[in-house]
Amino acid sequence: MASRPVGSASARSPRKIPEFPVGPAGRLVPAVGLGTSAFPFQFVEEEVKAAVLAALELGYRHLDTASLYLSERAVGEAVAEAARRGLVASREEVFVTTKLWCTQCHPELVLPSLRESLQNLQMEYVDLYLVHWPMAIKPSKPQFPIKREDIMPMDLSGVWQAMEESHRLGLAKMIGVSNFTTRKLKELLATANIPPAVNQVRFSSLIRQIEKYSICSSSLHLFQHLLNILKYVFVVISLRWIYEQGASMVVKSWKQERIKENTEIFDWELSDEDRLKIRQMPQHKMATVTGILSPEGVSSVDISEVDVIET
Numbered sequence: 001m002a003s004r005p006v007g008s009a010s011a012r013s014p015r016k017i018p019e020f021p022v023g024p025a026g027r028l029v030p031a032v033g034l035g036t037s038a039f040p041f042q043f044v045e046e047e048v049k050a051a052v053l054a055a056l057e058l059g060y061r062h063l064d065t066a067s068l069y070l071s072e073r074a075v076g077e078a079v080a081e082a083a084r085r086g087l088v089a090s091r092e093e094v095f096v097t098t099k100l101w102c103t104q105c106h107p108e109l110v111l112p113s114l115r116e117s118l119q120n121l122q123m124e125y126v127d128l129y130l131v132h133w134p135m136a137i138k139p140s141k142p143q144f145p146i147k148r149e150d151i152m153p154m155d156l157s158g159v160w161q162a163m164e165e166s167h168r169l170g171l172a173k174m175i176g177v178s179n180f181t182t183r184k185l186k187e188l189l190a191t192a193n194i195p196p197a198v199n200q201v202r203f204s205s206l207i208r209q210i211e212k213y214s215i216c217s218s219s220l221h222l223f224q225h226l227l228n229i230l231k232y233v234f235v236v237i238s239l240r241w242i243y244e245q246g247a248s249m250v251v252k253s254w255k256q257e258r259i260k261e262n263t264e265i266f267d268w269e270l271s272d273e274d275r276l277k278i279r280q281m282p283q284h285k286m287a288t289v290t291g292i293l294s295p296e297g298v299s300s301v302d303i304s305e306v307d308v309i310e311t
Contacts, residue, residue, distance in 0.1 A: 014059030015263045020248050023174050023197030027127075029095055031243055032262055033062030035252035036071035045074040051254035052078035056087045056094070058260050064250040066099035066132055067117050068142050076121035091123060097200075097250075099132035099178060100163075103140050107155055110162035114171055129172035130200055131159060134184045135289070135306035148297035151306065156184075157191045164194045176200065179308040200250070201308075240265045241278055 019028040034055040036048055048071050052063060056078070065075045075096070082088045098121065104113035114129060136154035137146060166172045176198030177188065189195060242249050243265055251262050270278075289307040293299075 014057060017059055017061065017263060018243075018266060020246065022248075024195075027174060027197075029128075029248055030060070030062040031248050032060065032239070032265075033064050033095070033097070033248070033250045034060050034259065035064045035250040036075060037064075037066065037069045037252055045077075047254060048074035049078040049081075051256075051259065053082055053087070054256045055259050056082045058256075059263060060259070061088075061093060062095040062097070062248075062250070064097045065121075066101065066130075067104070067113060067120075068099065068101040068132060072098060072117055072120035076123060080122060095127045096121065096123065097128040097130065098126050099130040100159075101132050101142055102135045102137040102146075103142055105131065105133075105136040105154055105159055106139060107158035107162045109139060110159060111166055111169075111171075114166050118171065125170055126172050128174045128176060128198060129163065129166060130176045130178045130198065131163065131180075133179045133289075133306070133308070134177070134181070135301075144292060145294045146292055147294050148299040148303075151299045151301045153301055154306075156188060160188060160192055164192075167194060174198070181308060236261065236265060237270070237274070237278075240268070240270055241275075244270060244275075 017030045017032050019030050021027065022029045034052065036052070052075055055063075063075050063079070065071045079088070079091055079094050079096070082094075083090055088094055098114075098117045100110060100113055104110065114126075118124065118126065134154065134156065136152045136159075138150040138152055140150070163172070163175045167175050174197040175194065176196040177185070178200035180188070180196075180199050180201075185196075185199065239249060239251065239262060253259055253262065289303060293303075
C-alpha cells in the first residue's frame with residue numbers, strides 16, 4: 001500500500017501542506033509542489049521568481065525545476081529572497097528537485113551537470129535529483145526538436161553509478177528517475193546499489209498507468225512517492241484523486257489564484273460514487289517520445305527503447 005500523508009491541512013495561512021515519507025530514510029516530501037516548466041523553454045525570469053515567491057508565501061515547500069527548463073536560477077533567487085523576507089526560515093525548509101537532461105545522460109557528465117545546476121540555484125545541495133528521461137543524446141545544449149541521429153545508446157548502469165556518487169557526496173539528498181517505464185525500472189533495479197526513491201511520471205484519473213503504479217507503490221516497496229505534472233480540465237478532482245492514492249504531485253501554474261486553489265484539496269474527500277466513475281473513465285495514452293523528435297532523420301537506437309508510453 002502507498003504511504004499515507006503525515007500531518008493535515010490547516011485553515012490558517014500559510015496553509016500547512018501534508019507530507020509523505022519517501023525513500024528508505026522516509027524523508028518527508030510535501031504532497032503538492034510547484035512546477036516551473038513551460039514549453040518552449042524560454043522564461044521571463046521575473047515571472048518565475050514571482051510565482052515561486054507567491055507559492056512559498058501560500059505555504060508551498062516543494063519546488064520542481066530542471067536544467068532543461070532554464071528556471072533554476074529564478075528558483076534559487078526566489079528561495080534566497082523568501083529567506084531574507086522571512087517567508088521561510090531558511091533554504092533547508094524548502095524541498096528542491098532538479099533533473100539531469102538527456103544531453104548530460106553520460107556517466108562522466110552527471111556530476112558536472114549537477115554542480116552547474118547547484119551553481120544556478122545558488123545552493124549546496126538539492127533534495128532530489130532525477131534522471132529526466134531514460135535516453136541519452138549526443139552532448140550539447142538542449143535543442144528542440146531533438147535530432148533522431150543524435151540519440152545514443154544509454155549507459156544506464158554507468159549514469160546511475162554517477163547519480164549514486166552525487167548522493168554519497170551530499171550534493172543530492174535523494175536520487176530518482178523520471179518518465180521511466182516499468183521495463184526501464186526493472187532494468188535499473190537489477191544493477192542499482194541505491195534504489196531510486198522517486199519515479200516522476202504523468203499520473204492522473206485519465207492516465208492511471210496501473211502496472212507502473214503497482215510496481216512503484218507496492219511490489220518493490222521503493223517508490224512510495226510518485227510526482228505528477230498535470231494539465232487537465234478537471235484539475236481539482238484529479239489532484240484530490242491523486243492525493244487519495246498516496247501520491248505527491250507537482251502542478252504548474254503561475255497565477256496566484258491557481259497556486260492557492262491547488263492547496264485546497266485536503267479538506268474534503270471524493271465520494272464512493274466519484275471514485276467508481278473515475279475507475280470507469282477511459283484511459284488515455286500519454287505523450288510519446290516522438291513529440292520531441294524531428295519527424296525526419298533516422299535513429300540508431302530503437303525509439304521504443306526510449307519511449308515513456310505505458311497504460
